[in-house]
Amino acid sequence: MEKCCNNPLATVVITNYNRCSDLQAAIKSVKDQDYPNVEIVVVDNASNDNSRMVIMEGFPDVRLITLNENLGMYGYSVGFQHAKGEFVFQMDNDSLMPDRNVLSQVVKRFKEGPSDLGVIATRVEEYNGDVNSIDKLRSLDDRCGQVNSRGFHSGGVGFRRSLLDRVGYYNQDVFLYGSELFLQMKFLAAGLRVFYYPEILILHKSSVIARSTNGIYYELRNRYWFMRHFASRAQQRRFLPTMILHDAFYSIYRKCPVTFIRSLRDGFGRLPQSLRIPLRSRDPKFISKIDEVGFHFSLEKSKTRLVNSLKK
Numbered sequence: 001m002e003k004c005c006n007n008p009l010a011t012v013v014i015t016n017y018n019r020c021s022d023l024q025a026a027i028k029s030v031k032d033q034d035y036p037n038v039e040i041v042v043v044d045n046a047s048n049d050n051s052r053m054v055i056m057e058g059f060p061d062v063r064l065i066t067l068n069e070n071l072g073m074y075g076y077s078v079g080f081q082h083a084k085g086e087f088v089f090q091m092d093n094d095s096l097m098p099d100r101n102v103l104s105q106v107v108k109r110f111k112e113g114p115s116d117l118g119v120i121a122t123r124v125e126e127y128n129g130d131v132n133s134i135d136k137l138r139s140l141d142d143r144c145g146q147v148n149s150r151g152f153h154s155g156g157v158g159f160r161r162s163l164l165d166r167v168g169y170y171n172q173d174v175f176l177y178g179s180e181l182f183l184q185m186k187f188l189a190a191g192l193r194v195f196y197y198p199e200i201l202i203l204h205k206s207s208v209i210a211r212s213t214n215g216i217y218y219e220l221r222n223r224y225w226f227m228r229h230f231a232s233r234a235q236q237r238r239f240l241p242t243m244i245l246h247d248a249f250y251s252i253y254r255k256c257p258v259t260f261i262r263s264l265r266d267g268f269g270r271l272p273q274s275l276r277i278p279l280r281s282r283d284p285k286f287i288s289k290i291d292e293v294g295f296h297f298s299l300e301k302s303k304t305r306l307v308n309s310l311k312k
Helices: 020-031 051-058 074-082 102-112 131-138 161-167 179-189 213-230 233-253 257-267 284-295 299-311
Strands: 010-016 038-044 063-066 087-091 117-126 156-160 193-204
Touching (some): 010 020, 010 074, 010 102, 020 038, 020 051, 038 051, 051 063, 063 074, 074 087, 087 102, 087 161, 102 117, 102 156, 102 193, 117 161, 117 179, 131 193, 156 161, 161 179, 179 193, 179 284, 213 233, 213 257, 213 284, 233 257, 233 284, 233 299
Parallel strands (some): 010 087
Antiparallel strands (some): 087 156, 117 156
């Protein structure tokens, strides 16, 4: 049933890979929501733990989609394709909805907002599992109401399904890190609005496992692809040299210079078919988002991060 008491169906899509315990907690936080018309779709990225069995036995009303390989963030795209809701809420398997009205707030903002509101970004805060720390996390930002934004955190974000379908989903070629940036740019290029609501809180439990060299490879390669696909020639000339310099030092710090060379080779080699036609826009938010990414790897920013890392 897609509508109930004037409450349009909201689909929550969660992807999972070998985090059974966290996944159960995420699902329980969704099932505790006060919004009356929700479906939950879990896409399992070829987990080899007992995640699938636990979902089938413990949450029979959850729609489980099992994949034969780990598609990374593209697993969300598979979930979007199966979602039936007018609104779609994406959350990580290690995210939690700490308040019972998270979905109610998201749906309300969409219904009250303009028709070109494509994305509602929530405030995603890192959470260490200490219940007593939640109030402290809330106090970090006491703003309330709409804030115009250029992006969102993939740990918790709402989409208007019709506009998500229009711009397209996550790119399968952009595996793992940075995937949400590529999707954000498609919304901005289409001139659609992204609103951020600081009062809608999502908790995110980051993995304590150090990022592997494979993860670093995708992180670096994907940002080169990002600049080549979206940035103007002037922005590329401005930002790519310092980005490459940053990554060279970063790879030395992480003791993986070979990974850097490989990411450089592939990042500036032949682009995948999905990225060969550049996506450019004169929209100020689109241009500003690229500048934001580029400035993050400026010499000044890189120096600050290096000094902070040496202090630890």
